[in-house]
Each structure stands twice: as C-alpha cells, then as structure tokens.
Amino acid sequence: MRNIVEVRELRYVYEDGTEALKKIDFELEAGETVALLGANGSGKTTFALHLNGILRATSGSVVIDGIAMSDKTLAEIRRRVGLVFQDSDNQLFMPTVLEDVAFGPLASGKSPEEAAEKANAALTQVGMAHKAGKAPWHLSAGEKKRVAIAGILAGDPKLLVLDEPTTFLDPPGQRGLADLLESLPQAKLLITHDVPFAQRLTERGVFFEAGAIAAKDRIPAIVERFGW
Ligand SMILES: Nc1ncnc2c1ncn2[C@@H]1O[C@H](COP(=O)(O)OP(=O)(O)OP(=O)(O)O)[C@@H](O)[C@H]1O
Ligand SMILES: [Mg+2]
16 A cells, blocks of 8 residues: 655754754555654654645655655645644634635635535534534634544545644543544544553554654553653
8 A cells, every 4th residue: 555654864954953853764554543752842743744844854755645745746735634733723713613614625726615515524524513603713622623623624635634632622522532533534643642542543653752753663662661
C-alpha cells in the first residue's frame, strides 16, 4: 500500500535560529493511525505544520500521497491533509456552524448547494447537524471541536492531523471524540499528551525529543522507556 506520508531527513529552523526539527524520518500508511508523543517544545506541532505546508522544510522532503511538497503542489496537498488545531477558536470564524463547515467546499469551487450538502453530511457524521444554525462561538469546547473536525471532513481529506484534540474536553467529551475518530476511515496523526487516548486509538506511537524522533514503538513500550 502506498504511504500517505513520507518524510525524509526533515530539518526546520525558525527565523530566530531555533532548530525545531533536526532530522525527521517518518512514514504513515493510508488509513493508519499514529500518536505523536513527547515533551512540550519537542517539535510535534512544528512537524504537523509541515504536513500541509503551513511551514516548509529548511531541508529534507515531505511527500503526501505520492506528491512532493512544493509551491506548485501546495493546493493539491492541502486538499488531502486536514489539520485540526488545538484551539478550535482559531478554526471557526463564520456566523453559523453550517457556513463554517461549508466554507472549505465553497472555497474549492463547489456550488452553494453542493457545499451545503457536503457540510450537512459532515455535521451529521460528527453528530452536530442539530447545531447547524448556531453561532460557532456559542458552542461548548467539545461541540466546537466536532464542528472543526466537520469543517475538515467536508473537504474529503485522506489524512487528519489533530493537534492535542482532547484539550478543553471533559472525560465524556474525550471518550466521545475517541468514538468519533475511531469511526473515521482516514489516516490519522494524533498529537497528544493523553496516553489512554493514544492507546485507545492506536497501537503505534512516535516519541519526539528535542526535535528528533527518539523512538517508534508500541505506546506501552514508549510509556515505559520514557517514563511517560
Ligand atoms: N514561531 C516560532 N518561532 C521560534 N521558535 C518557535 C516558534 N514556534 C515554536 N518554536 C520553538 O520550536 C520548538 C518546538 O516547538 P513546538 O511548538 O513544535 O513543540 P511541541 O512539541 O508542539 O510542544 P507542546 O507539547 O508544548 O505543544 C520549541 O523550542 C519552540 O520554542
Ligand atoms: Mg504543540
């Protein structure tokens, strides 16, 4: 099976000289779920931002679904990779939930009717169809997270990248999110500090340490080795 993500010798230096990623080699198969674990500041978010080209490698390569990241392929890659930010308030900005979720399909050239259809289907998938007419900022944290995920799903991505999706969610909200993610067929990269959440959704974890991958292993093995 073709890998949905292939990253080779990825290095990234921020403008202030911080070397946030040193030499990352990473691959993910279509449909596979992997957890990214590691200390604050170890480079997980920086890595995630390379997968849809928000950040571009200082050196090394990022290939998504067989397409090498470049200025020319950026739009194509963004259609394949949906990034869900830690804080949903950075993702939701339209007057109603429905308009918010329809925004992506509209921007990619769908007719208003098609975009609304896509948005309604995605809202149904995440269990939020009954909130379609509400203002996004009046939703609870867990509801916002679901709507943000619906906005991503409406674009039919092949890969979902979720940066600390359980932050701000209460335990039932976390379980509900795990149920939802389990029901989605896409490949998933879960950045999380929540070990039980990681363990429930995937066998395989990658442990980041100071901008490098220190281990790729089963979650329990990582927990034991790094005292996580
Ligand atoms: N815009 C920026 N400019 C300069 N340095 C940055 C910037 N963003 C992040 N960094 C630095 O890059 C390194 C990696 O940060 P990153 O946010 O990727 O870590 P993380 O593993 O996601 O951490 P956390 O678990 O706290 O979310 C840190 O040293 C951080 O200070
Ligand atoms: Mg982070």
